[in-house]
Amino acid sequence: MRALLLTKSDEGVVTHDIADLSDDDLPEGDTTVAVEYSTINYKDGLAITNTSPIVRRWPMVPGVDFAGTVISTESEALKVGDRVVLNGWDVGEKHWGGLAERARVDSSWLTPLPDEFSTYQAAAIGTAGYTAMLCVLALERHGLTPADGPIVVSGAAGGVGSVAVSILSKLGFEVIASSGRIDSEGDYLTALGATTLIDRAELSEPSSRPLASGRWSGGIDVAGSHTLVNMLAATNPGGCVAACGLAQGMDFPGSVAPLILRGITLVGVDSVHESTERRSEAWQRLATDLDPTVLDSMITEVGLGDVATVAADIVDGKVRGRVVVDVAR
Ligand SMILES: NC(=O)c1ccc[n+]([C@@H]2O[C@H](COP(=O)([O-])OP(=O)(O)OC[C@H]3O[C@@H](n4cnc5c(N)ncnc54)[C@H](OP(=O)(O)O)[C@@H]3O)[C@@H](O)[C@H]2O)c1
Structure with a gap:
């Protein structure tokens, strides 16, 4: 072999x-x-x-x-x-x-x-796609619905980001896609279901403001570092951000202000050691909530x-x- x-x-x-x-x-x-x-x-x-x-x-x-x-x-x-x-x-x-x-x-x-998937599609989903689903499930467990407002996704043109944008869009959420490649991948992101595109730099630059005007009800972050800090700072009161990645950095140079002054929840997602039950749930949900043509x-x-x-x-x-x-x- x-x-x-x-x-x-x-x-x-x-x-x-x-x-x-x-x-x-x-x-x-x-x-x-x-x-x-x-x-x-x-x-x-x-x-x-x-x-x-x-x-x-x-x-x-x-x-x-x-x-x-x-x-x-x-x-x-x-x-x-x-x-x-x-x-x-x-x-x-x-x-x-x-x-x-x-x-x-x-x-x-x-x-x-699940019967719905070929082995080719299952590999295409992979850890990135299954993690995107775990992040969506975390936002749902928090109670977020499309009526609460948009969800922002960082690293949107990457693996986790692409699948997250696509699932959220199919579930009826307004999706704000953050990407460093809007010029080359803007059409791709819109076709996945993103409703608004923002430049990665809007989130990735250091900010001295612990709180910003609320722009979204929740987020899925693959970048960590300043991106995660800025995403939390602009989350509406009571919202939720699922963090799974470190594409920008493993540091977390932020403040607790969004958590203690706006009641925002930060949920960590670890796909590697997730329980068998949650894995099965994620794969079953991928079968219904990820459009195979979009995949x-x-x-x-x-x-x-x-x-x-x-x-x-x-x-x-x-x-x-x-x-x-x-x-x-
Ligand atoms: N916790 C877990 O269980 C788990 C599971 C899977 C993945 N992850 C982590 O999630 C992250 C994404 O994984 P992936 O497989 O989707 O990787 P990927 O396909 O390479 O996507 C990462 C995306 O992040 C963006 N990016 C790159 N450098 C950046 C920077 N300096 N600042 C902000 N954004 C940046 C880029 O998207 P744009 O060009 O669109 O900006 C890039 O395509 C990785 O850190 C990975 O280790 C964690």
Whole structure:
């Protein structure tokens, strides 16, 4: 089987190769999956380019997501031929991941794929899309409805952002898309359902004002740092912001003013260790609330040999929407 293999030398230099491995090389696990498609998330970009210490065991097959078919299992909950998707669970970080033709994992990490999706679409959604859904679910749990006002989404042309814009629009929300690429991706964002486009700089610049005029009832933030601070500062009283990312930075240079003077809720979203119940809920909701035609418009397909190039591009913020990796080519 072909696999992208990351290796670290004694000097700490990380290299990547397409390796020819056998099933005997696969790690421990009660279930083996024939991977059909994987994807490249921001975290995969960080791992493959070794920009951040994502990988904690070497050598590593990266890829935090895969979708495919069970080819052997010792689990009573699964059978050969089941279509499954895996997102997170430290796969591609501590345990070999999805950028290979086969993966062996713990069956409890696998989510049955809803009938509505092909394995190609499941990989296209991937961790980015499933996290976007978790963020929308967090806003819903807070009680936000389209009648409360618009929702702002940062990094809108990226993976999480594109799926979030599309789902929110389908649910009837007015969506304010924040992007650093309005000139090149404005039409794309409007086609996903964004009603207003704002330049990324409106949110990403440092501000000395802890509170701003309310502009939205809630937000989904992939950037962290000043973007998250400014998003909170302009959230209407009683609103809610779901934070999942650090594309701008992991710092949080803000004040508690929006929380204690406007009753705003900041919800953190961690897709990697989310419960099985919430994962299933998110995938079921993706089946009803993500328009497959709109999903198709977000996808770029590449082969295993292209992954290293795309990994560098995603870290540079150059990738639009979602990337599907056909692991057989
Ligand atoms: N917590 C979790 O479980 C979880 C799950 C998935 C992803 N994430 C995180 O969410 C973030 C997005 O992931 P992704 O897969 O969607 O990545 P992505 O496809 O690369 O999207 C990130 C987007 O952020 C915007 N951006 C880039 N640099 C920025 C900056 N300096 N300031 C503000 N915005 C910037 C860009 O969008 P525009 O060009 O449109 O501005 C970029 O396309 C990453 O930090 C990732 O680690 C977290």
